[in-house]
Amino acid sequence: QVQLVESGGGVVQPGASLRLSCAASGFTFTNYAMHWVRQAPGKGLEWVAVISYDGSHQFYADSVKGRFSISRDTSTQTVSLQMNSLKSEDTALYFCAKDGRVGSTTGRSADHWGQGTLVTVSS
Amino acid sequence: QSALTQPASVSGSPGQSITISCTGTSSDIGHYNSVSWYQHYPGRAPKLLIFDVTNRPSGISSRFSGSKSGNTASLTISGLLTEDEADYYCSSYTTDTTLVFGTGTRLTVL
Numbered sequence: 241q242v243q244l245v246e247s248g249g250g251v252v253q254p255g256a257s258l259r260l261s262c263a264a265s266g267f268t269f270t271n272y273a274m275h276w277v278r279q280a281p282g283k284g285l286e287w288v289a290v291i292s293y294d295g296s297h298q299f300y301a302d303s304v305k306g307r308f309s310i311s312r313d314t315s316t317q318t319v320s321l322q323m324n325s326l327k328s329e330d331t332a333l334y335f336c337a338k339d340g341r342v343g344s345t346t347g348r349s350a351d352h353w354g355q356g357t358l359v360t361v362s363s
Numbered sequence: 364q365s366a367l368t369q370p371a372s373v374s375g376s377p378g379q380s381i382t383i384s385c386t387g388t389s390s391d392i393g394h395y396n397s398v399s400w401y402q403h404y405p406g407r408a409p410k411l412l413i414f415d416v417t418n419r420p421s422g423i424s425s426r427f428s429g430s431k432s433g434n435t436a437s438l439t440i441s442g443l444l445t446e447d448e449a450d451y452y453c454s455s456y457t458t459d460t461t462l463v464f465g466t467g468t469r470l471t472v473l
Contacts, residue, residue: 275462277409284366284467285401285409285452299460302364340414346460349399351420353408 242266242352244336249357252326260321260357262336270294273339273347274312274319278332279356286332290339290347291319297345304330326361333358367392367453367465374471380441383468385453386434391463393434397456400429400438403467404449412451413438440470448472 248260262274276288289300289310298310309322319336334357337350368386375381385392385400392398400413411420413429416436426441436453453465 277464284450285403285454285464286366287454287462287464290462301461335408337409340411340420346456347462348397348456349411349414349454350401350409351411351414353410355408 242338244338244352244354246334246336246354246357249334249359251360251362253363254327254361256326256361257322257324258326258359260323260334260336260359262319262321262354264317264319264336264338267338267352269312269317270314271342273341273344274310275337275339275347275350276310276319276321277335277337277350277353278330278359279335280329280332283332288334289321292345292347293339293343299346323359326359328361331359331361364457364459364461364463367455367463369451369453369465369468371466372469372471374473375443376473377443377445379443380439381443381470383438383440383451383453383470385436385438385455385465387436387455387463388434390459391434391455391457392431392436394458395456396431398429398431398436399454400427401452401454402447402449403452409452443472445472
């Protein structure tokens with residue numbers, strides 16, 4: 241069965257960096273785009289970024305563009321989110337999610353999700 | 364990339380049907396048939412209920428159905444069960460090659 245396990249969350253100060261990881265298993269990793277989605281405390285879901293099935297394309301929400309970078313490693317079946325210049329408004333539970341469409345470059349829907357990893361940005 | 368608009372809350376009694384709306388623009392819902400719906404219990408992983416406007420993934424009850432008209436998509440839940448009490452989110456692909464989620468709707472089953 242599909243499993244997505246996020247890690248790397250923690251408490252950091254504004255302006256710091258953090259790298260989140262998502263270990264994927266139970267499906268053909270190289271066939272699917274992967275997303276990061278976040279949920280700030282008491283708020284709704286916010287899409288953050290997607291990386292295409294082959295890693296050739298990455299797309300970002302305006303709120304993180306230029307600060308966050310998504311990547312994938314086929315050898316370890318891991319998706320990562322490098323977060324730089326963190327702000328207090330980046331405080332959220334970050335979910336990794338698998339796209340539902342084989343061979344998608346842009347991603348259209350997330351059919352499996354991890355449990356999330358919590359990022360807190362505070363001085 | 365403004366969030367899609369959903370009602371903050373809806374309610375219904377067991378056995379009844381409810382509909383949750385999701386309003387976007389001609390750059391997202393109105394442009395693509397790539398609307399999805401998710402069920403989310405706080406503290407747990409969201410679950411995909413509907414993709415591509417009307418399609419249900421394997422294992423999702425037929426009580427959940429989706430539709431779209433113009434810039435507005437809808438999720439209907441029929442035969443409400445107490446276990447349906449959760450948060451529901453829509454999402455759509457956009458002309459900016461991004462995804463956008465709705466503001467979320469809290470369903471209360473009275």
